[in-house]
Amino acid sequence: MAFFLETLIGGLMAGMLYSLVALGFVLIFKASGVFNFAQGAMVLFAALAMARFSEWIPGWLGVANPIIANILAFIIAALIMFVVAWLIERLVLRHLVNQEGATLLMATLGIAYFLEGVGQTIFGSDIYKIDVGMPKDPVLMLESVFEGGILINKEDFYAALIAAALVAALALFFQKTGTGRALRAVADDHQAAQSIGIPLNRIWVIVWCVAGIVALVAGIIWGSKLGVQFSLATVALRALPVVILGGLTSVPGAIVGGLIIGVGEKLSEVYLGPLVGGGIEIWFAYMLALVFLLFRPQGLFGEKIIDRV
Amino acid sequence: MAREIGDIILDLKGVSLSFGGVKALTDISFDVREHEIRAIIGPNGAGKSSMLNVINGVYRPQEGEIVLRGEHFSKMNPYKAACAGIARTFQNIALFKGMSVLDNIMTGRTLKMKANLLQQAFRLGAAEREELAHRAKVEEIIDFLEIQHIRKTPVGRLPYGLQKRVDLGRALAMEPQILLLDEPMAGMNVEEKQDMSRFILDVNDQFGTTIVLIEHDMGVVMDISDRVVVLDYGKKIGDGTPDEVRANPEVISAYLGASH
Amino acid sequence: MIYRENGQFKTTYKTDQQIFPILQDRWAVLVLIAFAFVGIPLLVDEYMFRAILIPFLILSLAALGVNLLVGYCGQITLGAGAFMAIGAYAAYNFAIRIDGMPLLGALLLGGFTSALVGIIFGVPSLRVRGLYLAIATLAAQFFWDWAFLRIKWFTNYSTSGSVSVSNLEVFGWSLDGAVDKYLFCLILLVVFALLAKNMVRGAIGRQWMAIRDMDVAAEVIGIRPMYAKLSAFAVSSFIVGVAGALWGFVHLGSWEPAAFSIDRSFQLLFMVIIGGLGSIMGSFFGAAFIIVLPIFLNQFLPWLGGLAGLSISVATVSHIEFMIFGALIVFFLIVEPHGLARLWSTGKEKLRLWPFPH
Ligand SMILES: Nc1ncnc2c1ncn2[C@@H]1O[C@H](COP(=O)(O)OP(=O)(O)OP(=O)(O)O)[C@@H](O)[C@H]1O
Ligand SMILES: [Mg+2]
Numbered sequence: 001m002a003f004f005l006e007t008l009i010g011g012l013m014a015g016m017l018y019s020l021v022a023l024g025f026v027l028i029f030k031a032s033g034v035f036n037f038a039q040g041a042m043v044l045f046a047a048l049a050m051a052r053f054s055e056w057i058p059g060w061l062g063v064a065n066p067i068i069a070n071i072l073a074f075i076i077a078a079l080i081m082f083v084v085a086w087l088i089e090r091l092v093l094r095h096l097v098n099q100e101g102a103t104l105l106m107a108t109l110g111i112a113y114f115l116e117g118v119g120q121t122i123f124g125s126d127i128y129k130i131d132v133g134m135p136k137d138p139v140l141m142l143e144s145v146f147e148g149g150i151l152i153n154k155e156d157f158y159a160a161l162i163a164a165a166l167v168a169a170l171a172l173f174f175q176k177t178g179t180g181r182a183l184r185a186v187a188d189d190h191q192a193a194q195s196i197g198i199p200l201n202r203i204w205v206i207v208w209c210v211a212g213i214v215a216l217v218a219g220i221i222w223g224s225k226l227g228v229q230f231s232l233a234t235v236a237l238r239a240l241p242v243v244i245l246g247g248l249t250s251v252p253g254a255i256v257g258g259l260i261i262g263v264g265e266k267l268s269e270v271y272l273g274p275l276v277g278g279g280i281e282i283w284f285a286y287m288l289a290l291v292f293l294l295f296r297p298q299g300l301f302g303e304k305i306i307d308r309v
Numbered sequence: 310m311a312r313e314i315g316d317i318i319l320d321l322k323g324v325s326l327s328f329g330g331v332k333a334l335t336d337i338s339f340d341v342r343e344h345e346i347r348a349i350i351g352p353n354g355a356g357k358s359s360m361l362n363v364i365n366g367v368y369r370p371q372e373g374e375i376v377l378r379g380e381h382f383s384k385m386n387p388y389k390a391a392c393a394g395i396a397r398t399f400q401n402i403a404l405f406k407g408m409s410v411l412d413n414i415m416t417g418r419t420l421k422m423k424a425n426l427l428q429q430a431f432r433l434g435a436a437e438r439e440e441l442a443h444r445a446k447v448e449e450i451i452d453f454l455e456i457q458h459i460r461k462t463p464v465g466r467l468p469y470g471l472q473k474r475v476d477l478g479r480a481l482a483m484e485p486q487i488l489l490l491d492e493p494m495a496g497m498n499v500e501e502k503q504d505m506s507r508f509i510l511d512v513n514d515q516f517g518t519t520i521v522l523i524e525h526d527m528g529v530v531m532d533i534s535d536r537v538v539v540l541d542y543g544k545k546i547g548d549g550t551p552d553e554v555r556a557n558p559e560v561i562s563a564y565l566g567a568s569h
Numbered sequence: 570m571i572y573r574e575n576g577q578f579k580t581t582y583k584t585d586q587q588i589f590p591i592l593q594d595r596w597a598v599l600v601l602i603a604f605a606f607v608g609i610p611l612l613v614d615e616y617m618f619r620a621i622l623i624p625f626l627i628l629s630l631a632a633l634g635v636n637l638l639v640g641y642c643g644q645i646t647l648g649a650g651a652f653m654a655i656g657a658y659a660a661y662n663f664a665i666r667i668d669g670m671p672l673l674g675a676l677l678l679g680g681f682t683s684a685l686v687g688i689i690f691g692v693p694s695l696r697v698r699g700l701y702l703a704i705a706t707l708a709a710q711f712f713w714d715w716a717f718l719r720i721k722w723f724t725n726y727s728t729s730g731s732v733s734v735s736n737l738e739v740f741g742w743s744l745d746g747a748v749d750k751y752l753f754c755l756i757l758l759v760v761f762a763l764l765a766k767n768m769v770r771g772a773i774g775r776q777w778m779a780i781r782d783m784d785v786a787a788e789v790i791g792i793r794p795m796y797a798k799l800s801a802f803a804v805s806s807f808i809v810g811v812a813g814a815l816w817g818f819v820h821l822g823s824w825e826p827a828a829f830s831i832d833r834s835f836q837l838l839f840m841v842i843i844g845g846l847g848s849i850m851g852s853f854f855g856a857a858f859i860i861v862l863p864i865f866l867n868q869f870l871p872w873l874g875g876l877a878g879l880s881i882s883v884a885t886v887s888h889i890e891f892m893i894f895g896a897l898i899v900f901f902l903i904v905e906p907h908g909l910a911r912l913w914s915t916g917k918e919k920l921r922l923w924p925f926p927h
Contacts, residue, residue, distance in 0.1 A: 110897070
C-alpha cells in the first residue's frame with residue numbers, strides 16, 4: 001500500500017509537469033489551430049540557452065554568485081524565447097494562415113528541426129548542467145500512517161509545485177485578463193475576433209511567448225534532473241498524449257490529462273513493466289491515448305464537432 | 310413537359326435535429342414525388358441545408374424517419390443514401406480540389422466500378438476495360454454540361470460558375486434517381502443562372518431525375534419548381550405549388566421579416 | 570528534338586489515359602530506365618553503390634509508400650520507420666523460422682505483415698483526423714521501437730540485440746556484389762512504382778484523393794471512408810515494409826532497432842514533402858535530395874570553413890544539416906507545397922511553350 005501510494009504520488013508529481021507542457025500545446029492550438037510539434041525542440045533550446053548562459057555569465061561579468069548568474073541567464077533565455085516566438089509568427093505562421101492542420105503540423109516539425117540544429121550549433125551538443133539549487137535528497141513522509149513511511153523525492157516535489165503554480169497562473173491569465181479574453185475570442189472564431197478588432201498576429205506572438213516560457217521552465221526542471229541534452233526534446237514528446245486525452249482545446253483537460261498520464265506511466269512501469277521487460281513508459285501513454293481516441297475522439301473535455309457542409 | 314409526376318418516392322416524417330442547444334429543424338414532414346422538382350426555400354439559417362444533410366445521412370436527426378420508396382430509415386448514412394440513388398451538390402463547393410475535372414466526375418462512378426485493388430494495380434484487362442467504359446460515360450456528362458475544354462484542368466483553378474457545374478457533373482455521374490441541389494445558382498450572374506436552370510430542367514426532363522432544390526432566387530424557384538416547401542427557424546411554414554406558397558400570409562411575413 | 574505535343578492527337582480514351590501521354594516523356598523515361606539498368610553498372614564504383622545508390626533506391630521505395638498514404642490519401646504518418654522495422658523483422662523471422670524460405674518470399678511476407686499491422690494502426694483514422702492521427706502513428710513508432718528491443722523472440726534471442734542475414738539469393742542469382750544488390754533493388758523499385766502509378770491513376774487512387782480533398786463529399790458520392798483509408802494504410806505499409814526488409818537484408822545486412830527509429834520516420838516524411846506530396850516522381854526527387862544533401866554538406870562546409878579559417882566538426886555539420894532540413898520543410902510548405910516535382914513540371918511547361926511563352 002505504501003509502495004503503491006509512493007508510486008502514485010511520484011506519478012502525480014511527474015504528471016504536473018506534463019500538464020504544464022500540455023498547457024503550452026493547448027494555448028497554441030486554441031489560438032492558432034497549430035499542433036505544435038516543436039514544443040520539445042523549444043524545451044531543448046530554452047534549456048540549452050539557460051545552461052550555457054548560467055555557465056558563461058560568471059566569466060563575463062566576474063560575479064561568482066550563482067543566484068545572480070541564474071537569474072540573468074533566465075532573463076536572457078526568456079528573451080531569446082520571445083524572439084523565437086516573434087520569428088515563428090513572422091516567418092512561418094503568417095504565411096500559413098488558413099492552411100490545414102496537417103500542413104501546420106508538418107511546418108512545426110520543420111521548426112523543431114531548425115531549432116534543434118540552431119540550438120546545438122550555437123550552444124553545443126554535450127551534456128550540460130543546470131543547477132538552480134533544487135534539493136536532491138529524498139524525504140520520508142507519513143511515517144505515522146504506514147510502516148516505514150513513504151519516500152518522496154524533494155526535487156520532484158518542488159518541481160511539481162513550480163509547475164502547479166505556473167499552471168494556475170496560466171489558467172488565471174486565460175480566464176481573467178483582457179488578453180486572455182481576447183485569446184479565447186480568437187479560439188472560438190478567428191474571423192469574428194478579427195472583425196471586432198482583435199489583432200490576430202499579436203495574439204499569436206503572445207501564445208508562442210507563453211509556450212516559450214513554459215518550455216523554459218520545463219527545460220530547467222527536466223534539465224536539472226536529467227542534464228541538458230538532446231533527449232530533452234523527446235521527453236517533451238511524452239506530453240503529446242496528454243492533449244489527446246484531455247482534448248486539444250481544453251485547459252482543464254490538459255491539467256487532468258497530464259496527471260492521468262503521469263500516474264499511468266509510473267503505475268504501468270512499476271506493475272506492468274516487469275512482466276514485459278521494462279521500458280514501457282515510452283509507449284504506454286501513447287497507447288492509452290490511442291485506445292482513448294477510438295472511443296472518445298474529442299478527448300475527455302473536448303467538444304464534439306459536427307462538420308458543416 | 311413530357312414527364313409524368315409519379316408517386317411519392319421520398320417521405321420525411323417528423324424530422325427534428327439539433328446541435329447542442331441550437332434547434333436546426335423542428336418536426337418537419339414533407340414528401341417528394343417521383344420526377345418532380347421540389348424546392349426548399351427560407352431565410353438564412355432556416356435549416357434548408359440541414360434538411361438535405363438529413364436526407365442523405367450526413368446529419369443524424371434526433372427524431373423522425375425517412376421513407377425512401379417505401380423503405381424506412383431511422384438512421385440514414387451517406388453510403389446507404391448513395392447506394393439508394395441519392396446524389397447531391399453542395400452550397401459551398403465541395404469539389405476535390407487537387408484533382409482534374411475529369412477525375413472529379415469519374416469519382417461519381419465509384420459505386421458502379423467493380424475491379425478490385427489487385428486488378429487495378431496490375432491494370433489487368435477487366436480493370437482497364439472498366440476504366441474506359443466509365444470514361445466514355447463521363448465524357449457524355451462532360452458534353453452535356455458543355456465543359457469539354459476544361460476536362461484536364463485542376464478544379465481549383467476554375468472560376469466559381471464552372472466549379473458549380475463540375476459539382477453538378479459529379480453528382481450526375483452517379484446516375485441518381487434523386488438529386489439534391491444546395492443553392493446551385495448562388496453567386497452566379499444572370500447568364501450563368503440561365504444555363505444552370507436549363508441544365509436542371511434538362512436533367513429532370515431527359516433522365517426523369519427527381520430533384521430537390523434549395524434556392525434563394527425567387528424568380529428561378531417559381532419558374533422551375535413543381536412544389537415548394539418553406540422553412541423558417543427550423544419550422545415548416547408553408548408547402549404547396551409556387552402560387553399557393555406565394556399567397557401564404559405566413560410566408561410573406563417571414564420573408565418581409567427577414568428582408569429589412 | 571523539340572518538346573512538343575502538337576500533332577500527337579489522341580484518338581481513343583486509352584491513349585489519352587496512358588501513364589505518360591506525351592511521346593517525348595515516354596522516350597525519356599525509357600531511356601532513363603535503360604540507363605539505370607545498363608549504363609550505371611558500367612560507370613559507377615562500389616562506394617557509390619553502397620553509400621548512395623542502394624540507399625537511394627530503397628528509401629525511394631519507402632518514400633513512395635509514405636507518399637501514397639500522406640500525399641494521396643491525406644493521412645499523416647509519423648510512424649513510417651516503425652513499418653520499415655516491421656517489414657524487416659517480419660521478413661527476418663520468416664526467413665529463419667521457415668526452412669527454405671526464398672528471399673523474395675520473405676520480403677513479400679514482410680510487406681504483408683507490415684500491411685496487416687498498418688491496417689490495425691489505421692483504424693483510428695476512421696475516427697480522427699490530421700493532428701490526432703499523427704499521435705496514433707507515433708504510438709505505433711514508440712511501441713514497435715520498444716517491442717523489437719525488448720521482446721527477444723523477434724530478434725531470435727540474439728544476445729547483442731542485432732540480427733543479421735547472409736547468402737542472399739533470388740532464383741539462383743546470388744546478391745553478393747554491390748551491382749547485384751543495386752539491380753535487385755532497382756527491379757523492385759520499378760515494379761512497385763509501376764503498380765503504384767496504376768493505382769493512383771485508377772479508381773482506388775481517385776478514392777484516396779477524394780478522401781484527402783473533401784471527405785464528406787467523398788462519402789456522399791458513395792466512397793466508403795473505411796475502405797479507402799484502410800486500403801491506403803495497407804498498400805502504403807506494404808510498400809514501406811518491403812523497403813524496410815530491403816534496408817535490413819540488402820543494404821545493412823545486420824541491424825538493430827535503431828535503424829528504424831523515429832528519425833527515419835521524419836526523414837521519410839521530409840522526403841515526401843520536399844519531393845512533392847501526391848506525386849510518384851516526387852518521392853524519387855525527395856529521396857535523392859535528402860540522401861545527397863548531407864553528403865554534399867559534409868564535403869562543402871568544412872571546405873567553406875577552411876576558407877574562413879574555421880574548422881567545422883562533423884557534429885556541427887550534422888547540426889547545420891538539421892537547420893537546413895528544417896528551413897527547407899518550412900520553405901516548401903509555404904512556397905511550393907507540391908515540392909520539387911511541381912518545380913520540375915513547371916519547368917517542363919515552360920519548355921513546352923518555349924520560345925513563345927503565350
Ligand atoms: N454542423 C453544424 N454544427 C452546428 N450547428 C450547425 C451545423 N450545421 C448547421 N448548424 C446550425 O443550424 C442552423 C441551420 O443551418 P443551415 O445551414 O441548415 O441553414 P440554411 O437554411 O441552409 O441557411 P443558408 O441559407 O445560410 O444556407 C443554423 O443555426 C446553423 O448555425
Ligand atoms: Mg444552406
